[in-house]
Amino acid sequence: MTGTTPLAPVTLAVPxxxxxxxxxxxxxxxxxxxxxxxxxxALALLAVFSYYPLWGLRLAFVKYEGVGRIADAPWIxxxxxxxxxxxxxxxxxxxxxxxxxxGKIILGQMAAITIALLINEVRYQGYKRTIQTISTFPHFLSxxxxxxxxxxxxxxxxxxxxxxxxxxLPKVRFLASASTFPWTLISLDIxxxxxxxxxxxxxxxxxxxxxxxxxxxxxxxxxxxxxxxxSLPGIFSTIALMACLNLGSILNAGFEQVLVLYNPVVYKTGxxxxxxxxxxxxxxxxxxxxxxxxxxxxxxxxxxxxxSYWLADRFANYRIF
Amino acid sequence: MAMIEERGAVDxxxxxxxxxxxxxxxxxxxxPFVHLAAxxxxxxxxxxxxxxxxxxxxxxxxxxxxIFRSDRTFLxxxxxxxxxxxxxxxxxxxxxxxxxxxxxxxNIHMPGRVAIKTLxxxxxxxxxxxxxxxxxxxxxxLLDKFAVLILPGAFNVFNTILIMNYxxxxxxxxxxxAVLDGASHLQVLFRVFxxxxxxxxxxxxxxxxxxxxxxxxxxxxxxxHVDQWPLQSYLYGRVILKQxxxxxxxxxxHGTVSAGLSEISPEALSNAMxxxxxxxxxxxxxxxxxxxxxxxxxxAVKE
Numbered sequence: 001m002t003g004t005t006p007l008a009p010v011t012l013a014v015p016x017x018x019x020x021x022x023x024x025x026x027x028x029x030x031x032x033x034x035x036x037x038x039x040x041x042a043l044a045l046l047a048v049f050s051y052y053p054l055w056g057l058r059l060a061f062v063k064y065e066g067v068g069r070i071a072d073a074p075w076i077x078x079x080x081x082x083x084x085x086x087x088x089x090x091x092x093x094x095x096x097x098x099x100x101x102x103g104k105i106i107l108g109q110m111a112a113i114t115i116a117l118l119i120n121e122v123r124y125q126g127y128k129r130t131i132q133t134i135s136t137f138p139h140f141l142s143x144x145x146x147x148x149x150x151x152x153x154x155x156x157x158x159x160x161x162x163x164x165x166x167x168x169l170p171k172v173r174f175l176a177s178a179s180t181f182p183w184t185l186i187s188l189d190i191x192x193x194x195x196x197x198x199x200x201x202x203x204x205x206x207x208x209x210x211x212x213x214x215x216x217x218x219x220x221x222x223x224x225x226x227x228x229x230x231s232l233p234g235i236f237s238t239i240a241l242m243a244c245l246n247l248g249s250i251l252n253a254g255f256e257q258v259l260v261l262y263n264p265v266v267y268k269t270g271x272x273x274x275x276x277x278x279x280x281x282x283x284x285x286x287x288x289x290x291x292x293x294x295x296x297x298x299x300x301x302x303x304x305x306x307x308s309y310w311l312a313d314r315f316a317n318y319r320i321f
Numbered sequence: 322m323a324m325i326e327e328r329g330a331v332d333x334x335x336x337x338x339x340x341x342x343x344x345x346x347x348x349x350x351x352x353p354f355v356h357l358a359a360x361x362x363x364x365x366x367x368x369x370x371x372x373x374x375x376x377x378x379x380x381x382x383x384x385x386x387x388i389f390r391s392d393r394t395f396l397x398x399x400x401x402x403x404x405x406x407x408x409x410x411x412x413x414x415x416x417x418x419x420x421x422x423x424x425x426x427x428n429i430h431m432p433g434r435v436a437i438k439t440l441x442x443x444x445x446x447x448x449x450x451x452x453x454x455x456x457x458x459x460x461x462x463l464l465d466k467f468a469v470l471i472l473p474g475a476f477n478v479f480n481t482i483l484i485m486n487y488x489x490x491x492x493x494x495x496x497x498x499a500v501l502d503g504a505s506h507l508q509v510l511f512r513v514f515x516x517x518x519x520x521x522x523x524x525x526x527x528x529x530x531x532x533x534x535x536x537x538x539x540x541x542x543x544x545x546h547v548d549q550w551p552l553q554s555y556l557y558g559r560v561i562l563k564q565x566x567x568x569x570x571x572x573x574x575h576g577t578v579s580a581g582l583s584e585i586s587p588e589a590l591s592n593a594m595x596x597x598x599x600x601x602x603x604x605x606x607x608x609x610x611x612x613x614x615x616x617x618x619x620x621a622v623k624e
Contacts (some may be wrong), residue, residue: 025432032507035423037432042420043437045476048461049454056453070456080624082363115346121339133610134347140602142535142608148560148595149353152360152588157371159356191349199613223335256538260561277451282542287452294450302447320482321438 003260037302042095060292066285073288078290089276096182103186105246111190112197113239117231119198120205121223132202135195147260154184179268188261189254201235208234231267239305241316248308251301273297354599361385361592368589383584384593395594397548398555401467402534405551409471409533410526417480417525422510423483425488445478458543469543470536470551480525487521488514524612527605534601552598560591 029036060080062073068244082112084090115135122128138146154174161171172256174184212230221229262270273293281290312318355375360368364379371377389393423431424438448454463469491514499513515522537553544550547558 028430028432032429032431032506035429036428038419038423038506038510040435041416042441042476042481045416045472046440046444047458049473049476051446052451052461053449053457054447056456059450059453059456114518115343118339121336122343127340127343131343131347135350136610137606138350140531140535140606141599142537144535144537144551144556144561145595145599148556148591149357151561152592153353153356159371159374162371174595195344195350196613223332259538260557274451281452282455287456291450291454294452298448298450307445321444 014160016183045108050085057291057295059288062288064288066287070287078311079286081296083289084293084296089271089280092268093273093276097251097274100182100185100258100270100272101250103182104189104254105250107186108190108193108197108245109239109242111194111200116198116201116205116235117193117227119202120231130280132195132198136199137195138192143254143256143260147257147311150188151261176263176270177266178266181262181270185254185257185261185270189257201238202233205231230278237316241312241318244308244312244315244318246308247311248301248305250304251297252280306313344359356595356597357592361596363589365584365586365589368586378580381584384586384590385597387590388583388593388597390525394547395552395555398550398552399597401540401550402469402552405470405536406530406533409474410529412471413475413477413480413529414522416476417484418510418515418522420476420481421484421488422506422514425485427489428493441478441481455542464543465545467549469578470533470539473539474536477529480529483525484518484521491517518613525617527609527612530605531609532601556594556598560595 008237035223059073061075062070063076063079064070064073119128119131122131144279153160155161156171156173156176160174164171172180174180208230212234213226216226216230251273253272254275255272255278257274258270258272259278262275274297277290277293277297280286281293309318342437350489352375357371359375360373361379361384362382364381367378369371396495424434432554449457458469459523463472490533495517496509499509504513535552535553537557540549540551540554541557544554547555550558
């Protein structure tokens with residue numbers, strides 16, 4: 001084919017494409033009806049389990065005390081929201097949620113990046129693999145298993161406190177002291193997730209052209225210079241991407257973890273929005289109030305996720321669909 | 322080259338520190354479970370007096386014997402969990418696959434595609450919250466039914482996107498030649514695409530196996546009777562909330578269930594149960610490890 005001919009088909013293709021776009025729905029259905037059928041199960045599940053519950057949100061605006069039909073409950077507008085925000089618990093559970101979630105995100109990412117950089121320095125492959133295998137494992141266990149393991153380990157008579165005692169350190173009430181509890185949550189979350197969190201950074205580090213390191217070494221750059229000028233810039237875009245994506249979860253402080261580990265003694269610092277909804281709203285039969293608090297969380301959370309995906313698209317060219 | 326390979330003392334020292342720090346971190350991840358296992362295999366007195374560290378003291382397997390011989394509820398819940406994994410994973414996988422296929426065919430003009438995608442994304446991003454969700458399941462008559470463990474999570478958007486992106490990455494030639502041969506979309510999907518999609522299918526299967534095995538909140542809240550619970554819900558009630566434990570202690574006091582097993586302590590028994598629950602994860606873990614990276618590259622980075 002000569003260099004001049006391709007122009008003709010391209011110009012011809014324009015009206016063709018326009019015609020294809022205006023093809024009637026009927027014709028598409030005839031040819032590709034199966035594609036629509038294939039989407040049906042997912043759409044049905046979506047309708048039933050994601051959209052149908054939205055109808056229940058009207059509960060947030062009625063007065064309902066657990067008796068009688070919800071449909072008959074009187075409309076009170078923003079009353080439930082006013083009750084929550086006027087009460088003593090709003091500031092507490094929102095504050096706890098933000099503190100725990102942001103703590104987990106920032107410290108967790110720092111831990112993951114540090115571990116990835118350290119593992120990247122290991123030359124002996126067998127050691128590298130062993131470390132990765134072991135440190136990634138806890139990520140795949142439920143908070144039930146971790147909780148059951150840790151409650152014993154961290155109790156005041158548990159092995160950790162006995163070890164503290166043996167070397168003359170004071171006892172720490174990890175799970176029964178309001179001031180320590182949020183840090184226990186954050187630390188356990190980091191402990192559970194750091195190995196897995198490191199994988200994405202390790203993948204980015206593997207992607208760095210080894211010639212860069214070689215050239216830097218020839219130029220006399222030591223280990224720290226290479227880390228600072230090659231490794232870190234090499235994973236910067238991944239760090240930025242994770243920061244954007246994590247923004248979407250600053251209202252998710254870890255419902256299951258808190259539910260497994262908390263107790264009334266630490267409600268002051270450990271009760272988060274999700275556990276509050278579950279305990280006061282669901283178990284306490286305050287369905288209307290619980291729905292209102294849930295709607296508040298969902299609305300803000302939705303905005304945050306939109307923002308986080310927009311930022312990820314904008315700054316890291318990341319798209320999920 | 323020899324000049325570069327030669328390393329100073331400082332460099333070696335840094336290496337040693339790095340190896341030590343990483344080794345310590347790995348130990349931190351391992352030791353709690355070693356302790357757990359050690360307690361579960363120890364005799365009653367050393368457990369009660371906190372003498373067990375990383376090795377069983379007064380080795381005894383009665384706790385495990387009790388679980389497998391006498392704890393009907395535990396075994397029943399375990400069976401429920403196995404059933405849940407088998408049904409939940411295969412049904413979820415099927416839904417993800419048949420949803421991913423049409424979404425991956427970007428070249429086919431499909432009116433409504435954008436609307437459908439928007440519905441999916443919005444459904445994923447905005448949820449009604451726990452109470453409306455619970456009430457919906459109640460209205461649908463799903464409470465106290467096994468299906469409540471399967472259906473609500475069957476359409477997993479992340480798994481679908483993962484498979485969709487994989488299908489998109491397959492060479493267009495294999496799609497076109499199948500279509501030229503007169504294959505229908507179902508044939509293309511099941512006869513042409515699936516046989517070459519083993520990595521992504523393995524990834525989704527393994528990740529959803531783990532997530533079904535680990536789920537406990539849904540069983541605990543949506544199913545009223547302990548006998549219907551999956552294993553991890555049972556552990557929540559028994560080991561974390563310690564509600565069922567008292568019941569079991571009463572049974573044991575009547576001498577009916579633990580005949581011949583004398584060395585059982587509540588704490589060691591709990592640990593044994595937790596350890597048994599961990600075993601399936603340990604078994605799939607080596608396979609899981611091969612697919613970590615596939616599971617992480619969820620989003621597509623635009624060219």
